Amino acid sequence: MMTNPAFAARTPVLELVAVHAGYGRIDVLHGVDLALHAGEVYALLGPNGAGKSTTLGVASGQIVPSSGGLMLCGRDVTGAAPDALARAGVCVVPEGRGIFPNLTVAENLRMATFTGMRYPDVSARAFTQFPRLRDRRRQMAGTLSGGEQQMLAMARALATDPAVLLVDELSMGLAPIVVDELYDHVRQIAAAGLSILIVEQFVHEILGIADVAGIMLHGRIEHTGSTTELADGLASAYLGGKH
């Protein structure tokens, strides 16, 4: 299939359209609209319980919306299995530690071969981007530091050559210096042209990385703009004031 550059320029690679979703009978998202274009970094900001991770769950196919849709390159893929989305190129770096703690680093990376990639290619790519993991490849992943565990989760996602990367609260529970180091990696990945949707609580983490930011409150994206535009009003938005 040929890509029409004009189509690619205006059609988002990933789009949520009026999404309502939740857990059981509890609705968390109340009509979320979000568009991520090719090569763009979109930061989804908001306080705890706003629905950011649920939005990421819908975008990755792990949560099927009760209404609304998930579109990839203009095609409605609502209800597609999360493994099918992952194979197509939508990869998630989950909140906290999205790794198998009782497997070694190498075994965790082997899990990324589900897309059909060979393990030597996966490990070569991972160790090039995160050289520290090479020294730890025989170590149990659960005994790595928090930052290294996040690196492993990112390495595993990036090793599959994703087209869209979904990153959930990279900074959670980590020291600021480690967070800075991780976001340096995100900056490099973004510079290579990958489309990234980042969920974060605080705007200063993604300043200088994200092209667009949205503030999510009570299951809706209330404000959209550049990170600098939104940064000043973020605190008041969190506290319930007018933006």
Add this chain to the structure above:
Amino acid sequence: MDDVKPPARETMSPSRLAQFEAEVTKMRVSGGGANPERTAARVGIGLTVLGFVVAFISWWSAYNAGTFEDIHRAAIFALIGVGMALVGAIIWLRNSLTRYLRYWIIRLVYEQREQTDRLLERRDNGH
């Protein structure tokens, strides 16, 4: 706040974008519901109940039947009812087990994480 702009960057390579589009195009979309296992489990229970009702009505018809032909007809319907109940029970069991096993594996992963955290905490505290 300082005006911090994201650095200029490349866009996704056209070949990767084309490959992604192709993958998305050939993706099979089931259009599944928000909670497919729960829905299927309910359908299973419904089918089981309906099957028993059909079987009971068939038995009642056979009991009050005047001819052997009617009894044979009722027996066929009774078999269909029992078949429906059986299929419904299998659907319910399969989906209930899937829901339970999913919950169980998530719980196992969380317990393993907690266990690892406790071990690391003891190691770091020098115990």
